[in-house]
Amino acid sequence: MGASASVIQEYYKAVDYWADIAGNRDWKLSVWIVGQNDVDLVDRFLEIERSPVGRFDDIFFRFDTPYKGDDEEYAEQLWQEYAGWFSEKVEEKYDILRALRHDGLLREEYTPDVSVEHTAGNLWREMLRFKACISRLDDAFFCLYFPPEQERGCSRTGWFGNVLKEGVPQGIRMTTIDLRGNRNVRLDESREVVCIRPRFDMAAALHNRMARxxxxxxxxxxxxxxxxxxxxxxxxxxxxxxxxxxxxxxxxxxxxxxxxxxxxxxxxxxxxxxxxxxxxxxxxxxxxxxxxxxxxxxxxxxxxxxxxxxxxxxxxxxxxxxxxxKKREEAVALYEGMARKAITQKDPYYVMEGYRMCGFLRYEVGKMEQAFEYFLLALSGGSYLSGEIRRSSTFTYAAHLALHTGRQVRSPLDVSILEGQLREWLGDDWKELVDNPDMQLAKARRKGGIFN
CATH class of the missing domain: 1.25.40 (Serine Threonine Protein Phosphatase 5, Tetratricopeptide repeat)
Incomplete structure (x- = not known):
């Protein structure tokens, strides 16, 4: 088959597109703008993220209620769909609370409070109340997937626009799919709205599969x-x-x-x-x-x-x-090898992540000089990312720990040079991003999904 397109290969492209925005903690709505042939692929990617083998930290939920043009009616139906997830009649494999109890992740029992006014804003707050009942999700988002409308009669631009205008609380974000040639969500990109315009080759992938x-x-x-x-x-x-x-x-x-x-x-x-x-x-x-x-x-x-x-x-x-x-030496060797391979592949994100993890593992055992050097390599790799990604990704964690370790093993002059470089990479508000209380909790962790 050589380097020709395959469905699996196209799926991993979707993984990479999401990785580009996953670390950005500012956006509230991401819109996949795709051709008709690509809708199923993106839908499948998001469905896999809803499963225990999803790769990203966000916990994905899917709302299937169709939008018919009435915002109040839609909010009511979303509330009914949400409450239905916790009903006694739900199938065992979809029983969220049962899965959480089984894994010991439910901090306290939860029942949806449906007595409040059924607005979208109250629904997000209710979901955050549910999130607070689950352990290991402090830094994760609930990502709400709204599938593309099967009937294209009602534009969802106004509804998403109103929801964003009213405010989406931290910890909640949304994603949807829109057709390139028949837009249903016409919102301009902004700090809160991210548009993903993937370049897939599903036609070739399907042709190759059928040819075999x-x-x-x-x-x-x-x-x-x-x-x-x-x-x-x-x-x-x-x-x-x-x-x-x-x-x-x-x-x-x-x-x-x-x-x-x-x-x-x-x-x-x-x-x-x-x-x-x-x-x-x-x-x-x-x-x-x-x-x-x-x-x-x-x-x-x-x-x-x-x-x-x-x-x-x-x-x-x-x-x-x-x-x-706790096999740190073996892990460091792997992460360092990954970073070096990423350099040859011109993949700055994995250069940054590989060296960042090397630094963190050295930091854990008190080898501050080595940790500092690895964090500098991570920052060097991450400097090839766009400014937006640097500001919203683990680049800021690497920067925080580089400063922390540098202040212990290097002179004030060296640290001031690093601070000047961070200002160049992150902007004049770099201290707000790097030197803040939240960074004290900066740790590299694998996905801790609610079902695993």
Missing amino acids: SDSGNDLIAPENRFKQQVTVVMDCTQKQDWKLLDREIRKLLDISKEMKDTNIRTSALFIASEACYAIREYRHSMKYSDATIKEAEKAMESGEAAGYSYWKMAVSMKAAILTAG
Whole structure:
């Protein structure tokens, strides 16, 4: 297949597009502006983020209530849909409270307070009350996904505009999909509104898949069985049953072998690693991470465009497992290798993250001089990011710890030079971003989803 497009490859493009905005804590609404052929891909990405194997810190929820032009009626229906998530009739696999109790994450019992006026603003506040009942979510957002309207009769521009005007509290943000040729949410980009204009090649990806096998609606075709089995594996993570998950992972890997597609095979291994991590089977997660890395390296050697994407995510996964197990030296070696590879791939974000984690691990054990040097490398890598991303990403964490360690091991003159550089990179208000009480809690953590 070479470097030609595949559906899996296009999916990982969506992952990268979201990574570009995930660290920005200012936006309240992101709009994916895509062609008709790309709607299903973005929807699938957001659905995966709703599952335990999602990659990002945000906790995703989906509101399916259609907007019919009446703001008050819509707010009422959103309230009814939200309250329905907690009803006694909800299916076990969608029972949020049951999952939280099972994982010991529910700080206190929660029942939606439907007695307040049913406005959008009150709904966001009620969701934040629910968020406060869950442990490990202090720094995460509730990201509310509003799918694209099936019937394009009513523009949602006014509704989203009014919601933003009334104010969306910190901890809540929204995302939706809009058609490039028939816009339904016509809002200009601003500090609060981010427009994602991805460049996918789904037509070519689907053509390549069909060329390999005319599966159509054939439920026994490997392509369709693979997609179904991915869903089965995700569902298994909610049951916290290793024997069941192990069996379903083996089925997934068997199907991927049938397809004779290196990208599919590699993605299956990575999904297995994520699923094992989700139920805290770290030894098995490590095994599948190693296998993913091996396959991704082969893909990179043969010119597969998606090879590097698989590689960096698998290395990050393995390093996170080592970090959790206090195997700091091995983790540092991996993060440093990831940063160096990212340099050759012209990937400044992963250069920054690799060196930042090296610095943090050195900082944890009191090796301040080494930590400081790694933080400087992280800042150097991050300096190639856009100014907006620098201001809203972990670049500010690296800056905070660079100053903290630098003040202990370097002269005041050296620190003042660093401060001048931070002003250049972040702006005149750099101290508000870097030297503030919130930064005392700056820690690098993997996703702590509410279902895993």
